[in-house]
Each structure stands twice: as structure tokens, then as C-alpha cells.
Amino acid sequence: MNTRTRDLRREDLHASVSLPVMDTMNFLNEITHRYPEAISFAPGRPYDGFFDVEQIFTYIRRYLDHLAAGGDSPARIRDVLFQYGPTAGLIRELIAASLREDEGIDVPVESVVVTAGCQEAMFLVLRALMADRDDVLLLTSPCYVGITGAARVLGVEVAAVPEREDGLAREDIETVVKEQVAAGRRPRAIYVTPDHSNPSGVTMSLQARRELLDLAERHDLLIVEDSPYRLVSAGTRLPTLKSLDRNRRVVHLGSFSKTVFPGARVGFAVADQVVGAAEGRDGLLADELVKIKSMVTVNTSSLGQAAIAGALLQHSGRITDLNAGPAAYYADTMRTTLDRLARELPADRRARLGVRWNEPRGGFFLTLRVPFRADNEALGRSARDFGVIWTPMSYFYPEGGGDHAIRLSTSYLTRADIETGVSRLAEFIEAEATTGGDGLSGSRRSV
Template identity: 70%
Template sequence: MSAQDIRYGDLSIGELHGSLSDPLLDTMNFLNEVTFRYPDAISFAPGRPYDGFFDVEQVFAYLHEYVDHLAAGGNSAGQIRDAIFQYGPTAGRIQDLIADSLRVDEDIDVPPESIVVTVGCQEAMFLVLRALIAGPDDALLVSSPCYVGMTGAARMLDIEPTAVEEREDGLSIADLEAAIEAERARGRRPRAFYVVPDHSNPTGTTMPEPTRHELLDLARRQDILILEDSPYRLLGPRPHLPTLKSLDRDRRVVHLGSFSKTAFPGARVGFAVADQLVTDAAGGAGPLAAELAKIKSMVTVNTSAVSQAVVAGMLLSCQGRVSELNAKTAEYYATAMRSTLRELERCFPADRREALGVRWNAPSGGFFLSMRVPFLAGNAALARSAEEFGVIWTPMSYFYPDGGGERALRLSVSYLSEDEITEGILRLARFIEAESAAETEL
């Protein structure tokens, strides 16, 4: 073989997993690229927590709090060193503290062994999907629009989710039941339904309490599990509606949690509450969480012991009442949401928005709201908005697994100051007016 016959080990995209060709996996990269390309633009795109209340010294204080807790519990210096520096159990080290917090803050009463601590909530999604979707005939249903982290995880695991499109007023239980029965008619086995009940990403909607009870009743009748993802619920006004898991009496809900929004995102600590019993071949039974831990052992081995220690210290500092620890932050987000809605009303009075065909929802809390516009709000429009008007948003089409949302956009209010919101909405209004005029001329 001659030297010119020797080829590099380069690859074509067609040789790699099909998910890498899916536009879905490019969405976050595109948004980051747009944001960095136009640093002077005001960005309503990232769902980042506000970091104005973060204090570097808190990290050390929380770490010391956890170390003191271990010492008070009778752990030796060697055991404490091991708890901070070593790998630790795959399922996590702080399930007892998470269980205590869920009990006092969320009225979720589960044993610690039903919890697995994960690298952010994103890993929890991967673990649950890998465990529940056993083959091509198993169906995952998702509310649509849907958080791209779930649909992206499904795509990477070769799972094609079945979308149940929400109506103007939110999820219809009748629509979900029809989708479940349609899957069974196709010879498939509906396994789980994924939903964000509180201040959802991307729309910001919250599921009413009667609908929560109806959903649990449907899960019992149709023999499916509910994957409840609620990272934003403690960032809304009190009193909070009950979680699906707190209402669950039949172990139908797998609760996916995260401390990224309530503690700080850099910790990358999430968890899954999976108390469903799994029976083995010998007739023994254990929690689904133990099966998730088996998968985790081959993915990330375990979650950072230092990150767990810091989160544990945070939980100890507030006696598990994260909602109280986050009261000031939640009020900041509520103020940001009110400011955004006020500026939208000011820039688009009723007669003008009716003439344009513009409308938006009014979430009670969380990070996001959605807005309908009279033009295609895709990547090309986003680039024009950033370049010519200095404002960035997220196309809602990113969040529709089966297509849709082409004339809608998502606004995130979590990371902006009052002045930035005022100026940003003014720029957005100018962009919408200009884009609408251009659309009319076509």
C-alpha cells in the first residue's frame, strides 16, 4: 500500500448516530452562537437563573455545614474525608436530606432509597427513559410544546416521542387519553407521559389542580407512569399547587427534580424519585431507583461528592425548606414577569395587538412566557432581530416534536434587570412591527 492510499480516520456525519443530524441538537448551540455574536443585544433567550443573589462564600459555608453535620452524626475524620473526596455510592450520598426536604417542602413522603442523585435533572431523564422504554413497541408520550432536553434525550436513545399538543388553556386529559388509545391500536405499549406541570418550559403555563387529579386518575385507568418535571415550581408565588407526586397514591409518578434553579446551576445536582416496585426473577422487589442506579453506574458512575456536599449544606441551612430559602429569588422572578407583561401591554395596547394578531400568555411565575406573532419566527427572523434590532428570543418551533409553533416565540425573563426588560421589550416591539409590515407586503 502506497503512502497516498493511507487515509485519515475522518468520518462523515452519515457514519455517526442519526441524532447528530437532527436539527434539535443544534438549537442550543445556535442560541449561544447568536448571543455571543451580538453581545450588545438584549437576550430573552437563556433560561438562566439570576445570579445576583449568589455569594461565593456561601459555597464554603454550605460545605462546612455538611462537614459539621457528618461530625455531629458520629462520623470519624476518615469517614468525613471519604464522603468529600471519594467516589461514593452510585445512587448518591444525600438521599436522606433530599427525602427530608421533599417531605417538609413538597409533602412528598418517600423513603431515601427511592431516590437516586443525578448529574442535573438531564441525567435523570436519560436514566428513566433507558429503564422504561424497553423496545420499539414501547411508547413515550410528551406534552407539546415540550422541553427540548426531554425530546433530545429521547432522540439520542432512538425513542420517537408521541406528542400530545396542548390547547390554548393547557393539557386536555381527553386528548392524552385519545393518544394513549391510538398507540394501543397501533400495537404499541404506552409506558409514560412526560409533563412540566408548574410554570412550564417553554410556555410558562401551570396545570390547574383539578387537571392534576384527572391526570392521576387517567394514569391509573390506562396503566401508565407520569414523568413529572418541576424545576420552576418553587420559583413561583405561594401558595404552590401540590405536585403530582404529593397527590400520587398508587406509585404512578416518577418525580424528576433539580437544584439548578433553586440552589445554583453550577452544582449540577438533580434527582429522581422512583419508588415504583420492580420485581425480579426470584420474586424479590426493590425500588425503581435501584435500577436507575445500575444504569447510572455505566454512565457517570456517581454524582460529584463535593457538589452533593454543598447542596446538602444548603438543605441543612434551611432545614430542608428550599421554598423559604428561595423566597427573595422567587420575588425577583415574579417582579421580572410583571415588568415584562406590563411593558408588553404598554408597547402593544389592545387595539394594536388585535390589528397585528399578536397575543401572549400571562404566567403567574417561573422564567418563561410565550407569544404569538403574525410572521414566521424561525432562525432567519431571529438573526434579523438580533442584528437589526438588538434583541434575542427563542423560536417556539424548537419545542414542537411533530412540527408547529412556527409563528410563536418564547421569552425568558429570568436573567434581565428592570431596565433591560423595558428596553428589550421596546426593541422587540419595533422588530415585530417591522416584521409584520414586511409580511403584509408579501
Template identity: 55%
Template sequence: MTLLNEVTARYPEAISFAPGRPYEDWFDVESVHTYLDAYLAHLAKDRGFGPEEVRTTLFQYGRTKGIIHDLVARTLANDEDLHVDPEALVLTVGAQEGMLLALRALIADREDVLLVSAPCYVGVTGAARLLDIAIELVPEGAHGPDPARLAEVAERVRAAGRRPRAFYVVPDFANPSGVSMTVPAREEMLRVAAEQDLLIIEDNPYGFFAHDQVARPTLKSLDRAGRVIYLGSFAKTCFPGARLGYVVADQEVHGPGGRRGLLADELAKIKSMTTVNTPSLSQAVIGGMLVHHDYRLRPANAGTTAFYTRSMSALLAALEDAFPPAERARLAVGWNVPEGGFFLVVRVPFTADEAALERCARDYGVLWTPMHGFHPGGGGERELRLSCSYVPPDAVAEGVRRLAAFVRDAAR
């Protein structure tokens, strides 16, 4: 991430397929006031808060688990058919904090192992590294991680005298690969998790952005055995500057003396020793968005979903035009065709490392992301990730034309 920021800063005129940011033209500065006013009206009218209570809610630290948990729970029920007790929610400083809290709570000692799909989002492997947590990789296929491979890896870890504790996965349009699991594979993965006594950490930042606009069931909504801890984010569906995410952790925890509680309460204890609480102002603005859109973010994002669908279609069409079949075969260039989301992966006939990115940015005016950083066990050296989310629509074809010129030259 630091590398991409540095290269982007050095070449601000380059067309950038690198970041997974939302497209900024959808942001309206004035809407922030509208949403904040909607939340304050909700407190006064729906909650019956007086002026002093409203002031305290907005300006003070607030409860560690968050102040809009009830609004998020209503929205999850409408958008994902996911019905959870609001007290099972912890509002976090982005989904990244949710990952950190979940890993800290679940991994008890050095014998516990985190399984991750590979290639994998660098945030979770980075969090595991910070916490000194061992990871094992579950290779990803054309439709996400194979449940049978998950079982194999879990059994291998257990045979080595360690405990496979949890599996991290992005079932919908994963970062970086863009792949998505089929519904039968999701059901089979839940079966394997129960068989292997695994918890699943499901991360779902891209689920709204299916090209066919048909909602895929989350693992959490299919879960009947309490195996899934669900990470959500408002970064892509609302706006990333709010830095607001959440964890659904409704598993029952047994403590000393017969004490029972929710895993969410244990996460809140850890959070109280790190960020203390999630900023009330960010929660107020996002809470106002939920109120304003009648607790339904999926239809509120229909326009952005259609935009990203067009952007991905334009990117795929530009790749087809830039690399005709005969040249594609000669150069050994190829790419996958995601069913949604922001990302796809291009195979290239050279080492797509940081030095290659620098040359491409400097000499050809286009940016992309090396894939090897998403492979903690090695791999991806001849692959690059392209994101369609941040490129202006009229720049996609030109960006791919520049990329194709670089690929041809680098392949010589």
C-alpha cells in the first residue's frame, strides 16, 4: 500500500488501475450534512432524546461496541437477510480493526493457526504478522477456495500437532483476484468448517457489486451452527473516509464460574484497550445514511453497482481489443473474467515486480498492482492486478492501450 501511494504521488498524471477506491464522482459533500441531520432527527424523534442526550451522543466517546448497532442490524436484515441481535455487533474503525480484534480474540496460543485463502488480502496477513499468528494457505481456484482443499489443509495442520482455529475468506469478488464462490461451495464450506471444528471469518466489502445485481447469500446468512464471524464495511457502500466497519460476533462464549456472554462482548473488551471506541461523528453520518435510505443500502447502491459493471465491461473489452487472440497466445497473456467487484488479474510474460511498476508508470503513464504481495507463501510473480473502480470511464481504453504497449516491450 505504501509503495502504491509513493508511486502514485511521483506520477500523478498516470492512469491508475492500482487502487481499490470507490469512484469519487459519486461523493457529494453536501450530503454529509443531510445524513448528519437525519441521524440527529432520528435521535430526537425515534429515540426520544432531548438536546442534552443528543449532544452527549454526538460529542462524547460513546459505548465501546458502538452507537448505531441497532440501525446496522436493521440494514443487515433488509440487505442480506441476516437477522442478528444488535448486541452481537461491534462497530469498528474500518473492517481492518475488526480483523485485528477477531484474530486477537480467537487465537489463544502459538499452537493455534489461521488459515487464509491465497492469494489473500494483505490486511489480514498483515494483522496476523503484527499479532505473531502463524498462517497456512488454502489455494484459491477459479471459483474461490475449494472446500476440499480447506479440509486437507486443516487436517495437515492438526497432524503436525497444531490447531487450525479459523479460516479467513472473501466469498464475493475477492481482493485481489475478483473470484466469487458458488452457492453450493459456500454450503460445502460450512459443512467442512463444522467437520473440522473451524470458525470462518467472512469479509464482505464487495458483495453488493454483482454484475447481474443478484444478491449472493453470505456465508453468515447460510450459517446455522454459529461458525461464521462476519466482517462488514461501509467503505465501498457509503464512503471510505468515515472509516467505519463492524463485526457480527454472535457466538456464545463460556467463561470462568459458568459465566456466559457473546463473543462481541469479548471483542469489545479488546477494543477498549486499543481504540477505546469508534468515533461517534463517523457513526452519526453513516447512521444517517441508513436512516435516509430506509435501512436499505443495496438499492441505494444500484447506481454505483451499474457504474462498476460498466467499468469492468469496458476494462475487459479494452483488454480484448489490445490483445487479439493470436498475440495473446504468443505473449502468454491472459486474464480472468469476474462476475462482479472491482478487480481482475492479468497474467504476463515477465516479472511484474516493483521495478516493472516503476518503469510502467514512468515511461508509459499507467499504474497497476503487483500480485506477488498477495501471495504470502510465494507466487504471483508474473501477474498483476487491475482495478476498474477508480479510473474515469473515458480513460479505461487509453490506460489499457498504454499497458499493452508496456507488456509488449517488457516481453522482448
């Protein structure tokens, strides 16, 4: 690369491409490719064992039969699959019905916008809401890198609110809001993942949810709620913020990547907020998102939507029924991981090493505190010398932090891989604690 003539300078490109957050996933992919035999706790992906290629055709056929039963002609059905579709989405009615059935979220069909995955929904919402250079987005810290990256690409200012063991605390949010106002900025919205958050695995308590809604009302904040792990988690679920929302304070984001399959790339935004217009023609925030989407992706893949629609129809809109098996599997992998950690790092050993972890009740992730700097260099040693890969938690802190913590994803592995992987991880932690992170001694394995 260095021998080629340079056509562009990095400093002449948008500043976001040079931010560390933009390279995090690339580095993980590089490590995984370099050490293919290592056991990886890095990817937050659904377990492959639940996918069946033939199921895609079954789902699409189920949707086409649904259209035919509704009176659509063969020509119309052909156009649905092959032509550009409506920007707002083909399957809004089915998604709205599923939200009522599964989540107790009752909103007009017109408030649903079908997007190319949840990531596009984040971009649309941020672009619509952040109108002024002084508008600021509040984020949890740690936080999903997708929303942080989207904000950076769009030039949106962010302010971090520290996450506690039961989510966000009212007093912490109040403090950040007051700081931003004092600095001449307008806190516009707050992004949260209330259920089994990525990366920490923390779930917001019911009291904290009610307090957040009250605080949003008092400070004229919108809440951007993202909960991709709810319906793949076993046990009783707390209500979504949107189902508790009585004053249209919550923009609810959703995705079928975890609940059906990621390859469909279908997500959605529920934006039922009423937008007043100077000419007196009020509309919904969803209408404004559709305008932006028409200039970004034009429309979401019709084939992807057809597959998701078929899955919804086949299970009468109840994604919880579709995910009964996966939810039980993920509960087992989480429990297996926690049990194996306790076995490999019993109380006396972890006290000596200074190790501790949380115990999420669902989702894909848990957080492990370690006595050394858990950075890319440590990750490289872990993959190379011990055959185990994880994610540095520092990736997820918008304003710095998390240097002595790692994220473990429990969703993508089998029990056997988890047990072997946690054993290797314990060896790695012992070696790092012993050598001070210089990688000069300790157990080594060939992978």
C-alpha cells in the first residue's frame, strides 16, 4: 500500500473515519481470521444451529400465500418481490400487530417504519432529532458501539451517563442534563438498552424505567429505546419503556436479526410522536424518518421483508413462540458460562486475582473485571497464546473507561466450546496477573 501513489489524504476525509470506535469491529475480525482455531467469546451473533436454509423459502411462500389470500393478483405479487417497495415498508401492519401481541405496544400502523436493520433506524432517528449543532445525545456508558458510531458519523455531540448495576440512575441523568444545559447545549434525547444491554448485560429495573419516563417528561427529552435481546431471553420480561409510555416520549427501535435471522437485515422504528407543521398539517415523526430513508436506502429489501413477514404469519405474530427454543438455549449457554467461571475461578482464586463478574438474567453478554489492562495487545496475547478471544470493554465507553474489563458473548458457542474457552480464559487471566501483562511467562498453548 505504501508504494502506491496517494490519491487522498485521511485528514481531508470526514473526521469520523479516523475515530478509534470505527476500527473496533475490524480489529476483532482480524484477530478472529488470524487465529481461526481460537474459541471466540466476541461475536454477539445468534447460534447457527437454529438456522435452516429451507425455512427461508417456507417463510417467503407463507407471505406470498397471505398476499394471494388477501386478493392480490399474480402481477401485484410479482411486483412486491421484484420492484422497489414503499419506503415506509411492506410489512408495517404485521409488525404493529406483533408488537401488540408480544410487547403490549399499541401504536398506529403509520408510526412504524421498516428499516435495513436496526442500525439504519438509529441513523434515521438521530438525523431527524438532532437539528442544531448544540443538540446533544445522552448515552449510557458503556454503550453499544453502533449508536456511538452513528452519532460520530452524523456529527452529533454525545454525553455519557454512567450505567449502574440496575441501569441508569435518575440522579446521574439529572447531573449530565444540568451540565449540558450549563454548557449551552440542549439535551435532545437519551439512548438506552433497558433489557440485557450490549455490552454489559445489565437490565434496567421497573422503578428505573418509570423514573426515566418521568425525567424525560420534566426535561423535554425523547427516549430512544433499543431492546434486541428481550424476545430471545427466557423468563419473565419487564415491560418495555414504550409500553409504559403515556406521553409519546419513547421512540422504540426493533430488529429481527436476533429473533428471526440477521441476513434478512430487517429492523424498524416506532415513531408515533406528532410533529406540528407551520402550515397546520400535522404528521408523525415516522413520516419524517421516511423522508430521510428515501434518500438513504430508498426502501428495505422486499425479499428480506417477505421472509420476516412469513415468520410472523407462521407464528401468529408471536415472536416469543418462534424463539422459545433459542431463548432456552441462550439461557443455558449463559448459565454454563457463569457456572464454568465459578468452577475455574472459585472465590479464593478470584479474590487473589481481583476478578469479578456480573450475572445477567438473559441476553447474550456478561462483563468480567480483570486486574490487568484489557486492551488490543492483551487480546492478541490471549488469542495467540491461549486460544481464546473476547472483546475489550474499553470499546464501549464513549468518553473513555473500561480498561480493566472484558465482554463475553455467550450466544454463539456450544457448551463444550464454552467449557474449554472459559478454562483457557482462566489460564490467560492468571498469566496476565502474574506477569503484569507483559506476556513473558505463563501457560501457553498452540492454536
